[in-house]
Amino acid sequence: MERGTPVENRITRDFLDEGRGRSRAVDTADPAFGRTHAWLGRPIFNRPAFLQSEEVRSLDRDLGILLRVLSSLPERLHDGDPGRMARALGLNEDQAEAVTRCAVPGPPVPLGRADLLRERGRFRLVEFNTTSSLGGCEIAEMSRGMLADRPLAAFAEKQDLGYVDPVAGIMASMAVSCPTGSGLPVAVVKWPNSPETAEDFGHLDLFLRQLAELGHEAFPCHIGQLDYRGGVLTARGRRVDRLFRTFQLSRLTGATEARELAAPLLDAVADGAAAVFAPLSADLYGIKDCLGLISDGTHQDLLDPVEAEVVDRLVPWTRPLRLGRTTREGRTVDLAAHLRSEREHLLIKPSAGFAGQGITAGWMVGPEEWDRSVAEALRSGAPYVVQQRVTADAERFVDADDPDTLAPCLLNWGVFHTVHGYSGAFVKGIPHAEQDFRFLGDGSHVGCVFHRLPGPGTQEH
Known part of the structure; x- marks a missing residue:
């Protein structure tokens, strides 16, 4: 490990106090984690990560400011033209045209997942994912599984800890971005990787269940199952007027096949017959060149003093x-x-x-x-x-091979931001490994996050 001394907040230290003995680890083989394991397919950390109230308040404020800066770059740099910004960022003509055709008037609705590392106790942002295709948003299922563990539930109650469901925040953002009184279901649209897997929607099972539990009627489809005729958009034969996309703008590769697949969606949205969440322009703000634009001293005149302070503190060179x-x-x-x-x-x-x-x-x-x-x-x-490079701080977890030992692990934090502000988080890391970025493989563990500050969408326990 590259950092010898773990950097932990008071809640974490209290949870790991040796006086708590074996209760410092949750049995993640418990049936309460059944849906989590089916969704995730990766190891689970045997405790949540914890945020103190001041950390949540800081993330809520800073990420909100940074997201507003990123999503206003077309106005600040390109006379309000997202298509022009797409071309300036090197996107192909199909992508730029799609962004222009699906432009939504008014200020962008907050939506994103910040990828952060803690360095010497303070968060630094290395990426900001600003599309509706936000991996890990189903993490509240793991939080519910954690609370089936009696010692952890007792600790959470004593410390006044809860969690936020990111899916609830995402759907609140969708309600603002795509308001409708039609009562039609939401089509959750993926891009097929191949004809053989086009109608395999298994990866969406937990997300769709969570939508249903939140009172949203939704069904899955792939983009080739959309049809637009006579001003009516259908998905798998069902009329829809709201689309939740799980694919990225990069799917519009410039190839004829991709252009034809996207045509019904783009035509319906351009005609006002349907709304897509998030707008295709949202993907622009997550392109990493944008972090360079706002952290480059030549563009500092675009930022007011509050924005400049947040960028300087949060964004590495x-x-x-x-x-x-x-x-x-x-x-x-x-x-x-x-x-x-x-x-x-x-x-x-x-x-x-x-x-x-x-x-x-x-x-x-x-x-x-x-x-x-x-x-x-x-x-x-x-x-x-x-x-x-941002050098991540370590936190300790009960060692899976030696329950009496605490082993350090470097953590990557994924923090969601929506119209609710701070909207939940998860952590990823590879135990017993030096700092790595291949978090989707190589045995990486995933954990949920509890915090002390109640807020919109918070589950009280």
């Missing part, structure tokens, strides 16, 4: 991977030379990538492999960014 001169801590540097000299403190990542794919972390490779990865990224023609 991030720049487009383009050779030439750039700024670093108030000085001008040659990016190529900076990449070589600061390899162990940098990483490169695809600007529109996800799930840790395509990332090269300089501290995990040698100089030759680093140089090769940089050269390949530059040759690819696809946009990449270079970002300052």
